[in-house]
Each structure stands twice: as C-alpha cells, then as structure tokens.
Amino acid sequence: MHIQRTLFGVFLVAFLSLLFFTVLAYFNLKENDAIDRQEKISLRVLKSIENLYNNLQDIEEGTTTFLASGQQTSLVQYKAGILRYPRHLQALQQAGVTDNQEIAQIKSIAARTTTFTQAAATLVSQANNAPSKPNLSSLHLKNQLAEIKTLVHKVEEKERSVLHFADADSAERTQRMFATFATFSAIMFIFFIATYWLINKHLANRSRTAKALKEKEQIFSSLFYKSPTMLSLVDAATGKILDTNDNALGFFSHTREQVIGKSAESAGIFIDNSARQALVEQLTQNQKVKGFEMQVKANGRIRDVLYNIEKVLLNNQECLLLAFEDITDRKIADRKLKESEALFSQIFFKSPIMKCISEAETGVYLEVNDNYAEFFGYEKDEFIGKTSAELNIWKRVEDRPLLIRTLRDKGTFRSLELEARTKSGEIRYISAHADLVNLDGRECLVTAFVDINEKKEADELLKGLNVSLEKNLAARIKEISDYKYALDQSAIVAIADRNKNLIYANDNFCALSGFSKEELLGQSHRINDAVYHSEEFYEKMWETLYSGNIWKGEIKNMAKSGATYWTANTIVPIKDETGAPHQFLVIRWDITAEKEAESALLQAFKELEKSESRLKEAQALSHLGSWEYNLATGETIWSEEIYRILDTTPAQTAPTFLSFMQFIHPEDVDRVKEMVKDTLASSTATSCHFDCRIVRRNGDTRYLYHEFEKEPNQLGLREKLVGIVQDVTQERLDQMEKERITADLLQRNKDLEQFAYIVSHNLRAPVANIIGLSNLTKTLSPENPLFHKSMEGLRTSVDKLDEVIIDLNNVLQVRQEVNERKEQVDLNQLVEDIRSMTSSVMAKEKVSIKTDFSDLEKIYTIKSYLHSIFSNLISNSIKYRQSNQKPAIEIMGSRKDGKNIITFRDNGLGIDLKSHQHKIFGLYKRFHFHTDGKGMGLFMVKTQVEALGGRIHVQSELNQGTEFSIEFEETHP
Known part of the structure; x- marks a missing residue:
C-alpha cells in the first residue's frame, strides 16, 4: 500500500x-x-x-x-x-x-x-x-x-x-x-x-518483514507455552479458555484437559467477585486491562496476581490474551520496602543535617533533603537529574573525584572540610561525612554535610584579630622602644621600685655618676646623694610621688669620684591596677653647666660691678642685662644688653618701669605688676625673681628671667633696687621641648598601660572563650545540641572581641587625628546643636541646660573633638540622673591667666571619688550599673581633651552631682 x-x-x-x-x-x-x-x-x-x-x-x-x-x-x-x-x-x-x-x-x-x-x-x-x-x-x-x-x-x-x-x-x-x-x-x-x-528500500523492508513474521509465527508457539509468564487465551464472546501455557497450569495445579473449553469462573479461582467485576468493567471500557491486581485461589492458597489483558484477532476470531503474574512475594517485599522507605524518609528527609544521594561515577543527583536544597538556595527539583558540576557546587572541581578516591581507598571518611558554592555564588565551608553504597545496581555516594561556615569565619576572625593584635602590640612596643631609645640617648633615665631602690639605670646615668649598672641596681636612689638637700626636701618629694602626682625639681648629686653635679629631675609614679604607685620613672638632665653659669654670673655681677666694660662683655655673652632703680629719686639705669634684649635703643625707649612694662606680653602684665608690687610693699622680702614673656618691636616673643633685690644705704634703709634681666628663650624652648617629650612619654606610657590592661582583661576572656569553644566543637558531632550552643557562644565571644577592637581603634584614631584642622567654635551654637540632636531625650527626661558664655563666646580648636566632649558629658549627666529630680545642667566658659576654662555642673548621682579617684577616667570603668554603658565616655573625654592640649579635673560627691573643669591654652588662628 x-x-x-x-x-x-x-x-x-x-x-x-x-x-x-x-x-x-x-x-x-x-x-x-x-x-x-x-x-x-x-x-x-x-x-x-x-x-x-x-x-x-x-x-x-x-x-x-x-x-x-x-x-x-x-x-x-x-x-x-x-x-x-x-x-x-x-x-x-x-x-x-x-x-x-x-x-x-x-x-x-x-x-x-x-x-x-x-x-x-x-x-x-x-x-x-x-x-x-x-x-x-x-x-x-x-x-x-x-x-x-x-x-x-x-x-x-x-x-x-x-x-x-x-x-x-x-x-x-x-x-x-x-x-x-x-x-x-x-x-x-x-x-x-x-x-x-x-x-527499492520499501520492497526490501517488506521482504524482511515477511520473513520475520514467518519466523515469529514459528516461535510464537514456543514463546506461548514456554513463557515464564502465565498466559491464557480466552474466547472473548463465550469466556471459555481456548488455551493456556504450562506455567499457568502449574500455578493453579490443573491439567490442560481440566481447563480447555471451560470458563475461569467455573474453575473457582476468584475470591472477590467485586474485584472480578471491576476487571470486566475495565476491559469493557478500555478494551484492555493493564496492571490490575487481585487475589485468586491457587493450589489451596490465596495469592496476589497482577493481570494484563489484550484483545487479539486469531483466525478472524476475537480473543483475549491474559498474562498474569504471581506478585505475592513482591507485595510482601513492597510492604517491607515501604516500611523501610518510611524509616529512610524520616532519617533522610527530616534530618536537620544536609544530606544527598548521587551517582558515584557521573555525579547525577538522585535525591536531596530539604535542608540540603535550602542551604544551596535551590529547589529540590533543580537538583534531581543534574550533576554537581552543572550546578557549579564545588569551589574546587577536583574535590568530588578526590572524595570518591578516598572512599574507595579507605572505605569511609568523617569531617572532611570542603568549600561549596551556593546558587547566589557565595562560598561556604562545610564538613562532609560520606559512604559509597550500591542502590539498584548502581554505585552511589551518600553524603551528609554540616555547615561550618560560621566556625570558619570565627576561626579566620580570631586569626585575623590575633595577627592584628600582634601587629598593634609590636607597633606599640616598637614605638615605646623608639621613645625609650630617644630618651636614653638624650636624658638620664632610672626606675626605682616602691621601696625606692633602683631597678633600671641607662648608660647616661652610669656615665654621669661614675657607677656601673651592677653597682646601681638594687641600691637606694640616694646612692649618689651629695648631702646637699634636707630630709624635709626628700620627704615632700616622696609625699608628692606616693600621692600619685609627678614631681619636678633640681637635685645636687655626687658622682662615685666625689665630684658634684646638678640635675633637673622629672619623676613619674607608675601605678598598678589599684591605682597605687609601684614604680617610679626618673628622667634627668644634667644642668651642672647652667648652675655653674648662673653662679658664675651672679658672682661676676658682684665682682664686675665696678668694671663696666667687663660687665657688658659678660652680659652680652650670657644675654644678661642689669638695671638699677633709685627709690628716692626715681632714676633708672639700664645696661646696653637690656636694650638689645628688648630690640630697642635709648633714643626709642626711656629707661623706666612703665616703658619696660610696655614690652611685657599682655597675658603676663598683671602677674608681673602684682609680684613687683607685693615685693616692694613687703617689709621682709628683700628680693624677687620671676619669669615672663616680652613682645619685641619686630613681633618676636622672647622668654626672660628677672631677679632683683633691695639694697640698703648706710642707714639700713632700702633706697635702691638692683636687678638683672636674662634672655632665657633658648633654654626655655629646650625645657619646653624636654617637657613635651616627657609628657608625650608619660601619655604613651599611660596608653601602653591601658593597652596592656585591655589585652590582659578585656581581650583575654573572649579569646579564652573562643579557644575553649573551638576545641569543644571539634569533639562534638553536628547533631549534638551542645554543638549549636557552642557555636552561639563562639559568635557571642567573637562579637565581644570585635567590640574591644573597635574601641581600641577609636582610641587610636583620636591620637592620630590631632592634626585635624582647627576653627573658631561658637560655644552657644555648639550646645544648641547638641540640644537639637537630643531633643526627644531631653523632652522625655525634662532636662534643663543653662549656659553662660559671656566671658568665653568662642574657642579656637577642633570642632569635632569639642562636640564629642560636650556630647559625652551632657549624655552622662542625663544617663546618671537622680530619679527624684529633674536633670539640671550648667555649662559656663571663662578666661583666666591665659587659659580658656569650661565648667560642666549637674545634679546627678555623683561619684565616690575616695573609692574611684584613680580610675575615674579609665577605660571600661563604670560607677553606676542601673543603666546600659560600656565605660568609654569619660575615657574618650579625657583622651580628646589631652589630644587638644588641655586638662580635665573632676569634683563630685554621691547624690550631690558632679562638676568637670576643662582647661585649654588660649590659642588664636
């Protein structure tokens, strides 16, 4: 066709x-x-x-x-x-x-x-x-x-x-x-x-088809009778059995003569007529039956049989070909399998651990549980039939082949750490547990994963923090070492313990004193005492030091050789955790030459008083001028050196007290007048000495040392004042530089103490917790509830460690930002800005802020630092208010002796200074615990005040409020 x-x-x-x-x-x-x-x-x-x-x-x-x-x-x-x-x-x-x-x-x-x-x-x-x-x-x-x-x-x-x-x-x-x-x-x-x-092709196919049909007809009989499946041929019209194979006869224990020409119903094999009726209805409706299960009676036993029926045409006669299979054993196996599958489903799909099954050779996913799909960000359907390579699961594609080889070599493995990629591209760490199993004749990989990303992040953070901590500590140690080296090279340094015995002496100390380090260490600090100063002198010095204050003064010493020498001393008490001094840092400078020059000058002044030329020469060499003032006549005589010091001439300036006062720096004028007035009015004071600044005609500022005394006449009456004026600008600048270095060293020593305190207290606890919890998680399986509690504790410890590091960075940042640009800051506007920023809190707590900046309207400083100082102090006043009073804050500004003074006063809870005086500005120090806080506020206030070159003082009593006084050197743009 x-x-x-x-x-x-x-x-x-x-x-x-x-x-x-x-x-x-x-x-x-x-x-x-x-x-x-x-x-x-x-x-x-x-x-x-x-x-x-x-x-x-x-x-x-x-x-x-x-x-x-x-x-x-x-x-x-x-x-x-x-x-x-x-x-x-x-x-x-x-x-x-x-x-x-x-x-x-x-x-x-x-x-x-x-x-x-x-x-x-x-x-x-x-x-x-x-x-x-x-x-x-x-x-x-x-x-x-x-x-x-x-x-x-x-x-x-x-x-x-x-x-x-x-x-x-x-x-x-x-x-x-x-x-x-x-x-x-x-x-x-x-x-x-x-x-x-x-x-031609169709003709060839027809020929082959005819040949194949003939062959099939020849083997049909063999296939029908010898088939392992039970087969029967039934007349569709009458329902009588036309033929059946040997397997079917054996199943029912019948002979061929017993069944041929009879119906299946007459054989009595059906147990449930309703099931037989359903079979007939399905055949009538669909013209065939496929996979119909029913129970029959065979050889005296009830068996489960699976029927498949097709209509066929044999010799123009419509017949039914019945194929039925004994599925009794399979049904029993299916029930057991379902029970096993239900158990597997509970273990596999409901497990909190991520699990998957994949073909070992191809990597095709066969099954994954919900946690596995959720972890990787896919739907379950997106996994089934796909390979891990297609989904780009592994960060390193060689991980899976390596995993298979390891399993084949060792049989199994536990806790192998791998890196996996989620659908969003995020790389996460997992711990893998896997086995190779045989499923339906296929070698399959059954894998369980545990998310250890947080643990790895915590480990990495801990490593990073340790490295950062080590670097910061090394940098701080190097910085201190550099300052120590600079100090050792420029000054005489020693350290005494709380018993006043030397525990350190640098080379300059040894060279000047003539003692070796072995001779000095362990000895009293007075080993080189020249027995010049009184015991009262030393008692006052140690009283100052033991009270925690720095002592400065000049001391006459004696070297091992018996020679004497003078030193300018700055002794700093080093406090322990309780605030009590346990060591004393002594920084000295050799001022023997200055003392000898001073002595020589005074001697020369008396000896060369009669020799004007020699006096002028000496005055020029020492930058020292002399003057005389007759109290009776008002006559004043200035030496030439005074005119040179003032950068003027006799023609330009008359030698009078008023003329001299015009050169005095405006900030020093009142103090000088007061001292001179008191000396002249005193009946007992015979001399006076003081330092002050002058402003020369060219605008330069110079530092002068003044000394004068009253000289009596033959009757013993004070009729003449004789004095000297010495230009000590260079010496003063040197001294200021030494004081700056000393102050910087002291501050850095304090910073190092604070840093060491933080490392030993605030960092030690979270680091110890992290290490302990990390070791604990290694011994726990992910299913163990303690494992998750350990991970939560690990996260909490890492967060606390991070907070400490952030606080340290904030402190270091304050030290590093001192060079921020200064500007004129309007104090009234600054308070108004803070008031508007905290308006909701102030309205809620009914806070009143009273200001008085009539004497100090503006200040030249770093605005961000001053804003932070005001904000912290105001915030503390509100936070630590008394519950029975409305918070009242007073802020005042004033100028005094060349200083800008800002005072904060509140009516809050106050602080017990007797108990907390030494740690009032310490890091992480708190004195009231009824409200949240970290103990950073006052530390940051003091740090920022000192960064601006100022000082802060506190006065307070419990339930009587607190007063902070901040002093800044007056500066101008």
Missing part, C-alpha cells in the same frame, strides 16, 4: 511538472510571437519611412533643378516623385504602429509632406507659366524638407530602439527558459532517483 501511494505521488508530480513546463513554454512562445510582430511593424515603418523620405528628396531635387535650369529631365524626376509619393505615405500610415507618440509623429509627417508637395507643385506651375522669371522660393522648400527629415529621424530612432530592446529581451528570455529547463531537468532526475531508492 505504501509503495502504491509512492508511485501515485511520483506520477502526480511528473504530470504536474509537465503541465507546469507546458504552460511556461506557451507563455514564452506567446511573448516571443508578440516580439516578432513588433519587430515586423518596426521593419515596415523603417522601410516605408525611408522610401517616403527618398521620394521627397527626389521631388525636392527635381523641383529645385527645374527651377534653376528649366531642364525637362528634372521635370520628369519631379513628376515621377509626385506619382510615387501617395503609395509610400500610405505604406507608412498602414505599418501598424501602436505607440501614441509615434502615431502623432507620423501624422505630423503626413501633414508636412502634403504641404511640401503642394509647395513643390506651385513652384513648378509658376516656372511653367513664366519661365523667364526666376523663382526664389526653392529655399523655403528645402526648409520644409529639413523639418520633415527631423521628424523622420525621431521615428527611425524610436523603431531602432524597439528593435534593440526586442533583441535583448528575446535573448534574455531564451536564456532564462533554458536555465529553467535545466534546473527542472536536474530536479526531476534527483526526484526519480530518490523515488527509485525509496521504493
């Missing part, structure tokens, strides 16, 4: 193709015929118009010659042309032209030809009637012929173009026809070849 349809299709295609080609040839021939007709018309037009024009030329030539010479031959030529003219014109008009423009041109030619011939006839007639009179109109005749010639050329050009186009179109059409024919021939050839191959 298929071959017949193929042949019919081939003939139909061939007929349609032939019809198409015939129609194409017909239209092509028709177009060629039209072109031929057009060519014939064009040829007729060209021939007739050529004959007509030649005829007109003969008429013009005969007429012109006859008019000129009167020859009869010319007249004959004219007459012959006149006779031919109508025939040629008629041929042109009847040539069959279809173009409207060309038809109009031919009509114009015909009209002009008629006019031309009439004009020629008129000329000939005139010539015959008056032969003696020449006619001059032949020129007009030539012009008419020229116009006709123009029209003739247009018609000729038109027809020639038509001929050329027709030739080109005919050639192109012929070529296109030939190409179409060639293409069509090639297609038809390929089509017939393909058809032949297809028919």
Whole structure:
C-alpha cells in the first residue's frame, strides 16, 4: 500500500511538472510571437519611412533643378516623385504602429509632406507659366524638407530602439527558459532517483518483514507455552479458555484437559467477585486491562496476581490474551520496602543535617533533603537529574573525584572540610561525612554535610584579630622602644621600685655618676646623694610621688669620684591596677653647666660691678642685662644688653618701669605688676625673681628671667633696687621641648598601660572563650545540641572581641587625628546643636541646660573633638540622673591667666571619688550599673581633651552631682 501511494505521488508530480513546463513554454512562445510582430511593424515603418523620405528628396531635387535650369529631365524626376509619393505615405500610415507618440509623429509627417508637395507643385506651375522669371522660393522648400527629415529621424530612432530592446529581451528570455529547463531537468532526475531508492528500500523492508513474521509465527508457539509468564487465551464472546501455557497450569495445579473449553469462573479461582467485576468493567471500557491486581485461589492458597489483558484477532476470531503474574512475594517485599522507605524518609528527609544521594561515577543527583536544597538556595527539583558540576557546587572541581578516591581507598571518611558554592555564588565551608553504597545496581555516594561556615569565619576572625593584635602590640612596643631609645640617648633615665631602690639605670646615668649598672641596681636612689638637700626636701618629694602626682625639681648629686653635679629631675609614679604607685620613672638632665653659669654670673655681677666694660662683655655673652632703680629719686639705669634684649635703643625707649612694662606680653602684665608690687610693699622680702614673656618691636616673643633685690644705704634703709634681666628663650624652648617629650612619654606610657590592661582583661576572656569553644566543637558531632550552643557562644565571644577592637581603634584614631584642622567654635551654637540632636531625650527626661558664655563666646580648636566632649558629658549627666529630680545642667566658659576654662555642673548621682579617684577616667570603668554603658565616655573625654592640649579635673560627691573643669591654652588662628 505504501509503495502504491509512492508511485501515485511520483506520477502526480511528473504530470504536474509537465503541465507546469507546458504552460511556461506557451507563455514564452506567446511573448516571443508578440516580439516578432513588433519587430515586423518596426521593419515596415523603417522601410516605408525611408522610401517616403527618398521620394521627397527626389521631388525636392527635381523641383529645385527645374527651377534653376528649366531642364525637362528634372521635370520628369519631379513628376515621377509626385506619382510615387501617395503609395509610400500610405505604406507608412498602414505599418501598424501602436505607440501614441509615434502615431502623432507620423501624422505630423503626413501633414508636412502634403504641404511640401503642394509647395513643390506651385513652384513648378509658376516656372511653367513664366519661365523667364526666376523663382526664389526653392529655399523655403528645402526648409520644409529639413523639418520633415527631423521628424523622420525621431521615428527611425524610436523603431531602432524597439528593435534593440526586442533583441535583448528575446535573448534574455531564451536564456532564462533554458536555465529553467535545466534546473527542472536536474530536479526531476534527483526526484526519480530518490523515488527509485525509496521504493527499492520499501520492497526490501517488506521482504524482511515477511520473513520475520514467518519466523515469529514459528516461535510464537514456543514463546506461548514456554513463557515464564502465565498466559491464557480466552474466547472473548463465550469466556471459555481456548488455551493456556504450562506455567499457568502449574500455578493453579490443573491439567490442560481440566481447563480447555471451560470458563475461569467455573474453575473457582476468584475470591472477590467485586474485584472480578471491576476487571470486566475495565476491559469493557478500555478494551484492555493493564496492571490490575487481585487475589485468586491457587493450589489451596490465596495469592496476589497482577493481570494484563489484550484483545487479539486469531483466525478472524476475537480473543483475549491474559498474562498474569504471581506478585505475592513482591507485595510482601513492597510492604517491607515501604516500611523501610518510611524509616529512610524520616532519617533522610527530616534530618536537620544536609544530606544527598548521587551517582558515584557521573555525579547525577538522585535525591536531596530539604535542608540540603535550602542551604544551596535551590529547589529540590533543580537538583534531581543534574550533576554537581552543572550546578557549579564545588569551589574546587577536583574535590568530588578526590572524595570518591578516598572512599574507595579507605572505605569511609568523617569531617572532611570542603568549600561549596551556593546558587547566589557565595562560598561556604562545610564538613562532609560520606559512604559509597550500591542502590539498584548502581554505585552511589551518600553524603551528609554540616555547615561550618560560621566556625570558619570565627576561626579566620580570631586569626585575623590575633595577627592584628600582634601587629598593634609590636607597633606599640616598637614605638615605646623608639621613645625609650630617644630618651636614653638624650636624658638620664632610672626606675626605682616602691621601696625606692633602683631597678633600671641607662648608660647616661652610669656615665654621669661614675657607677656601673651592677653597682646601681638594687641600691637606694640616694646612692649618689651629695648631702646637699634636707630630709624635709626628700620627704615632700616622696609625699608628692606616693600621692600619685609627678614631681619636678633640681637635685645636687655626687658622682662615685666625689665630684658634684646638678640635675633637673622629672619623676613619674607608675601605678598598678589599684591605682597605687609601684614604680617610679626618673628622667634627668644634667644642668651642672647652667648652675655653674648662673653662679658664675651672679658672682661676676658682684665682682664686675665696678668694671663696666667687663660687665657688658659678660652680659652680652650670657644675654644678661642689669638695671638699677633709685627709690628716692626715681632714676633708672639700664645696661646696653637690656636694650638689645628688648630690640630697642635709648633714643626709642626711656629707661623706666612703665616703658619696660610696655614690652611685657599682655597675658603676663598683671602677674608681673602684682609680684613687683607685693615685693616692694613687703617689709621682709628683700628680693624677687620671676619669669615672663616680652613682645619685641619686630613681633618676636622672647622668654626672660628677672631677679632683683633691695639694697640698703648706710642707714639700713632700702633706697635702691638692683636687678638683672636674662634672655632665657633658648633654654626655655629646650625645657619646653624636654617637657613635651616627657609628657608625650608619660601619655604613651599611660596608653601602653591601658593597652596592656585591655589585652590582659578585656581581650583575654573572649579569646579564652573562643579557644575553649573551638576545641569543644571539634569533639562534638553536628547533631549534638551542645554543638549549636557552642557555636552561639563562639559568635557571642567573637562579637565581644570585635567590640574591644573597635574601641581600641577609636582610641587610636583620636591620637592620630590631632592634626585635624582647627576653627573658631561658637560655644552657644555648639550646645544648641547638641540640644537639637537630643531633643526627644531631653523632652522625655525634662532636662534643663543653662549656659553662660559671656566671658568665653568662642574657642579656637577642633570642632569635632569639642562636640564629642560636650556630647559625652551632657549624655552622662542625663544617663546618671537622680530619679527624684529633674536633670539640671550648667555649662559656663571663662578666661583666666591665659587659659580658656569650661565648667560642666549637674545634679546627678555623683561619684565616690575616695573609692574611684584613680580610675575615674579609665577605660571600661563604670560607677553606676542601673543603666546600659560600656565605660568609654569619660575615657574618650579625657583622651580628646589631652589630644587638644588641655586638662580635665573632676569634683563630685554621691547624690550631690558632679562638676568637670576643662582647661585649654588660649590659642588664636
């Protein structure tokens, strides 16, 4: 049948193709015929118009010659042309032209030809009637012929173009026809070849099919009777058994004679008639039965049977082919399997641990539980049938093959740390537990994962914090070492313990004192005492030091050789955690030369008083000027050195007290006047000495040392003041630099103490917790509840460690930002800014802030630091308020002795200074615990105040409020 349809299709295609080609040839021939007709018309037009024009030329030539010479031959030529003219014109008009423009041109030619011939006839007639009179109109005749010639050329050009186009179109059409024919021939050839191959293939297939059918018929009997599946053939109309195989007979313990020709119902094998009725209904409805389960009685036992029934046609008889299978054992196995699967489902799908099953060789996912899908950010359906490589699960693609090899080598493994990639691209750490199992004949990988990303992050953070801590500690130690080295190189340094015995001495100390380190260490600090100072002097010094304050003073010492020397001393008490001094840092500078110079100068002043030239020389060398003032006469004498010190001349400045006071720095004027006034008014004071600053005419500021005494006359009355003025600018600057270095060292020593305290207290606890919890998690399985509690504790410890590191960074940042740009800060505006920022809290707690900045409206400083100081102190006043009072805060500003003083006063809970004086500004120190806080506020206030070059003092009593006083050196932009 298929071959017949193929042949019919081939003939139909061939007929349609032939019809198409015939129609194409017909239209092509028709177009060629039209072109031929057009060519014939064009040829007729060209021939007739050529004959007509030649005829007109003969008429013009005969007429012109006859008019000129009167020859009869010319007249004959004219007459012959006149006779031919109508025939040629008629041929042109009847040539069959279809173009409207060309038809109009031919009509114009015909009209002009008629006019031309009439004009020629008129000329000939005139010539015959008056032969003696020449006619001059032949020129007009030539012009008419020229116009006709123009029209003739247009018609000729038109027809020639038509001929050329027709030739080109005919050639192109012929070529296109030939190409179409060639293409069509090639297609038809390929089509017939393909058809032949297809028919031949179908014939071969039919032959093989017939052979195979015969073979199947031969083996059907063997397959039916020897099939391991129980088969029966039943008449569809009567329900009688036509045949059954040996397997079915054995299952029911029947013989073939017992069942052939009988129905299954009469054999009594059905237990439940409703099940049999459902089987019949399904067969009637679907014309077949597939996978129908029911119970039957076989050999005295009840068995589960799976029926499959198909309708077949045998010898034009409709039959039912029954295939049934004993599934009793399988049903029992299925029940056990379902129980096992339910247990597996509980263990696998409901497990809090991420689990998956994949083919070991290909990596294709077979099953994953919800936690696994949720961890990686996919739906479960996105995993099934995909490989881990397709989902880009592993950060290192070699991890999975390595995992398989390890399992095959060792059988199993536990707690292998891997890096996995989630759907969002995030890399997370997991701990893998895996085994290789055989499922349905396939080697599969069963894997359980535990998310250890937080643990790894905590470990990495801990490592980073340890490295950062070590770096910071190393940097701080190096910084202190550098300062120690600089101090050791420039000063005499020693350290005494709480018993006043030396525990450290640098090389400068040894070199100056003449003692070796072995001779100094362990000895009393007075090993080099020159027995110059009184015991009261030392008692006051140690009283100051034991109270926690720094002591400064000059001490005369004795070297091992017995030589004496003077030192300027700064002794700093180093406090322990309780705030009590346990060591004393002694920084000294050798001032022997200065003391000897001072002594020599005073001696020289007395000895050289009579020698002015020597006195001037000494004064110039020591930058020391002298003066005298007669109390009775008011006469004043200045030495030349005083004028040089003041950068003036006697002509510019009169030597008077008032003139001298004009050079005193404005900030020192009141103090100098007061000291001089008190000395002159005192009946017991005979001398006075003080330091002050002057402003020279060029604007430079210099530091001067003044000393004068009252000299009595012969009667013992004080009538003259004698004094000296020494320019000690360089010495003062050196001293200020030494004090700055000392203060910087002291501050850095305090910072190091605070840093060491934080490391030993605030960092030790979280680090110890992290280490302990990290070790604990290594011994716990992820299923253990303690594992999750340990992870939470680990996170909490890391957060606390992070808070401490942030606090340290804030403290260090304050130290590093001291060079921030300063500006004029309006104190009233600053308080208003803080008030607006905390308006909700102030309104809630009904806080009142009273300010008085009438004496100090603005201050030149770092605005951000001052804002932080004000904000912290105001915040503390509100936070530590008394519950029975509305918070009241007073802020005042004033100027005193060249200093800007800002005072904060509140009515809060106050602080017990007797118990907490030494740690009031300590880091992480708190004195009230009824509200949240970290103990950072006052520490940051003191740090920022000192960073701005100021000092802060506190006065407070419990339940009596607190007063903070902040002092800044007055500076100007």
